[in-house]
Amino acid sequence: MQKPSTARRLISYALVYKFRIIGALLILCCAVGAELGGPYITKTIIDQHLSTGTHTMAPVLKLLGLYMGLLLIASICNFSQAYLLQSTALQIIKNMRMDLMQHIQRISLRYFDNTPIGQVVSRIANDTEAVRDLFMSFMATFVVSMMQLTGIFVALFILDWHLALFCLVLPPIFALVMVVHLKYSKIFITIMRARLSDMNAMINESIVVMPIIQAFRREKVTLEEFEVLNKDRYVNQLKQFRIFSLSSRNIVGTIGSLVTAMVIWYFGRESLTTVISFGVFYAFIDYLGRIFQPIIGIFDQLTNAQRAFVSADKVFTILDMEGQEVEKTDKVSRxxxxxxxxxxxxxxxxxxxxxxxxxxxxxxxxxxxxxxxxxxxxxxxxxxxxxxxxxxxxxxxxxxxxxxxxxxxxxxxxMGIVLQDPFLFAGDIKFNVSLYNEEISLKRVKNALRDVGAASFIEQLPNGYDEQVVERGSTLSSGQRQLISFARALAFDPxxxxxxxxxxxxxxxxxxLIQRALKVVSxxxxxxxxxxxxxxxxxxxxxxxxxxxxxxxxxxHETLMALGGRYAKMYQLQKGESAVVG
CATH class of the missing domain: 3.40.50.300 (P-loop containing nucleotide triphosphate hydrolases)
Incomplete structure (x- = not known):
């Protein structure tokens, strides 16, 4: 079965909050309408003032009051839609992060065996954050820009439909520029996201094995390896910025200047043959200048949108991996x-x-x-x-x-398991034994620690069983960590x-101590x-x-020693080494 596209899957996340998004967009319409009414009111003020030839201020003051009212309405609407849209975007990304985190628990260990930890962290933290920008920035900018363009062209046709027809050539030109921009920009954005993921993986690995790096004097080599990744990302980011600079404000500004000059020439020529309204001229120039603002806004957000789609592809790649549901075990018999x-x-x-x-x-x-x-x-x-x-x-x-x-x-x-390299979580000692299992009481925790012989050193710590353990338990000796991990396994009574x-x-x-404890717990x-x-x-x-x-x-043991095979040779070798060491 063909999987849905990235765009459709992003839309499915947004549809959960469709009413909030629709509400934000309706408020946005009110804000755009209020803003676009300004130039038309200004045109009316100019025309009334020039046509009457008087200096009566009452009508002008009324129109100015209306203008200020519209600006106030636009301000309130802009705040409301921004708050609604951004809070909704945060909710969407929160859901996406939870889905991703839940799915990671279901994925087979084969994936983690072959994938650096830093890359997984990058998917959950960085890539979902990039998707957030799509909902918070691009969506608002794109919708506002499309509404503004529609309203501006309506106003232009009302003012002068001949010249407005000519201005309809602008959107296809800008659309073509955007297509070219997206085609070449995606190549570099994909490489940039990949390098960011590789850098996160390397940073994570370097921190974990920092004692080895320093002990073997590998600091310089590690820096050189990191510099290769960092430089590659830097180079591709420069290339992407070069494309952005050439295709966004540069082209839009050039075309905007040429069209504005043409409009001035058109109205100047018309004034020689017919009487034209200075208010119409002012309003047309004002609206024309506003055409390029939403276009530039869309261009500015294209990079964020493209980065979001590249990141979303990586997130959905993980979500598409086959996994097994985490089932409840309340009724599982021992x-x-x-x-x-x-x-x-x-x-x-x-x-x-x-x-x-x-x-x-x-x-x-x-x-x-x-x-x-x-x-x-x-x-x-x-x-x-x-x-x-x-x-x-x-x-x-x-x-x-x-x-x-x-x-x-x-x-x-x-089942209970104790590994050769014991892992302790950030938290206190009693948490590391019980792992917040409600069935394991503090008394049971203490008994488990006592059975494995760990109680003696724990009770000497400043905070005893409430002593905080840093990540991986690096403040404790390897033997102490191992005793706590033994107690963890025993507390769960496997x-x-x-x-x-x-x-x-x-x-x-x-x-x-361990041997004596094992005889009891086994x-x-x-x-x-x-x-x-x-x-x-x-x-x-x-x-x-x-x-x-x-x-x-x-x-x-006796049977294998009598056999005199591999086990006997291994045992004799270890026994001989112990004797030499002693």
Whole structure:
């Protein structure tokens, strides 16, 4: 099915507030009418004053009063329409941002794996802001300009229809100039928006990895890379401004001067043969000068409109991506936690399988450990279990139910996960454990932190459990962050607990605390562990040794050590390294 155009989709957002927009446009009509009445009243004052030859001021004062009244009405109407139109535009963009943010929650992780974070931020922040300009500036300018042009030509025909016919040539000329302007300007605006997105992505990446940049003295290289993007945007912006300067005020001003000269010549010639009204001459020149103001206004807003359409294309590209609805999980029952992989094959890229025919079962209360060298497929198994990706072949079941038939929210409701690189949100410590889940009380938060051995250092902080944590928890040590992330998983009381190399960045003392806590919290739960330190999984019920996406060995610690295969060699190597270090 063909997708609707960008213009139609923008109109659909505007139609939600159609009555407010129509009201603003009606007020706008009143303002334009009041403004256009000024020159005609001035013409009447001049003609009356010259025709009577007297200096009676009463009629003039009445007309002046009417003129001032119209200006006051126009001022009030302009304020009202501007407020209505701009507040409506803000509402439209607020809705668009919410739609975009909601849809991002539904998109597959594949998109985020291949898209820099800064580009996504640019879509939500910068591109929607550019669309706002379309509703706030261009719409008002375009409507006002069209109404003004219509009213001006009506007035010109009333004053002198012969000359007004000649002036009808102007709109097609300006329309042609606008088409040429839009054609060439779009090329540079598209590049400018792309470079802005790339710059945002690079800035975001640079801030996140600033310690690495400074440690490896990459400041100069980073600046040079940024300068390339910045200069390319600058060059294209200059080219776009060059087109704008040549095709807007320059052409309009030149044509306007020529037409004004022609009108003066026309009235001068007529005055030699017939008597003409000086009021008509003044009003015609005044209205003619007003023709070029709305044209220039439209030209001035064309860049904003084009930028808005380019940005809207990028926003709607994300909204068109396939996503899955975020479903409610109020009625989802707690599973037993029996996890089964049956002949699972998976590839991030077609033809490059990272998992090959993986089969195993983890029963309730068991701990299954996955070990292997980097790239062997350990994290891919966890990604499949969490529903971040779908297997290409085979099936994954929980309590005998295929996870592909479950909503992602229902699948993950009773899962807890602790990553190797723990992430803490900006907020206090108790929030980072409960994540504002109403079912998790402060007592439950404290118990979880106590179970993992984190209560001792938290209670020594100035504000205790209310201590504020900056983004990513950079004010805490890696071990402290990891303990809090453990407490977060335990507070949610999952049926299935996933530990993705969760003890890799923890010191030996903290590791001892974690090991004691895990023995308690793992009881009655299915626990899957990706292990970096083999000493932490000696008590696992089942150990799967992965090699190039396949299960090379399986069994408990004693069985695998007796086998003398890959696991035994890895364990002996780590044990030997520990001895050397000690």
């Amino acid at each position: 599973p037993e936690g029996v996890v089964k992989f049956e002949d699972v094959t998976f590839a991030y890229k077609a033809g490059e399988n990272v998992l090959k025919h993986i089969s195993f079962e983890a029963r309730k209360g068991e701990t299954v450990a996955l070990v292997g060298h980097t790239g062997s497929g350990k994290s891919s198994i966890m990604n499949l279990l969490l529903g971040f990706y779908e297997p290409d072949e085979g099936s994954i079941t929980i309590d005998g139910r295929d996870i592909r038939k479950m909503s992602k929210q229902a699948l993950r409701k009773h 049926s299935i607990l996933i530990l993705d190399e969760a003890t890799a960045s923890i010191d030996s003392e903290t590791e001892g 009881e009655g739960r299915t626990t899957l562990v990706i292990a970096h330190r083999l000493s932490t999984i000696r008590d696992a019920d089942q150990i799967l040794v992965l090699h190039r996406g396949e299960i090379a060995e399986r069994g408990n």
